[in-house]
Amino acid sequence: MASYVKTKTQPVRAKILTDEYEIEGNVHLKPGSGNRVSDILNAPEAEFIPVTQAKCTSRAADSTPVRTDCTIVQVRTIRMVFPFED
Numbered sequence: 361m362a363s364y365v366k367t368k369t370q371p372v373r374a375k376i377l378t379d380e381y382e383i384e385g386n387v388h389l390k391p392g393s394g395n396r397v398s399d400i401l402n403a404p405e406a407e408f409i410p411v412t413q414a415k416c417t418s419r420a421a422d423s424t425p426v427r428t429d430c431t432i433v434q435v436r437t438i439r440m441v442f443p444f445e446d
Contacts, residue, residue: 372397373444376411377419378437385414385431387443397443401435408432 369388374397376383387397387409400406414431417423 367391370395371412374411375442375444376433376438377440377442378433379439380419380437382417382419383411383414383431383433385411387411387441397441401438401441406435408434 367390369390371386371388374385374387376385376387387400389395389397389400400409409432411431411433412429414428415425416428416431417425
């Protein structure tokens with residue numbers, strides 16, 4: 361059984377575009393990983409990133425958004441990221 365260490369993160373609201381989806385939610389910055397969303401996307405070990413409080417919308421016509429507590433996004437599928445400013 362795997363054990364996990366809980367780490368305090370800083371949530372940053374962002375919109376993520378992939379070829380198939382538009383995802384709006386919180387991307388979490390870890391302490392020491394930099395203070396930009398691009399820092400976690402460019403980290404060599406980053407294959408997937410969690411997005412919490414997510415609204416996922418297919419980019420296909422007439423799609424109904426799906427809301428989830430957490431969505432896991434494969435980094436290599438991300439085309440654009442728009443962090444929202446406070």
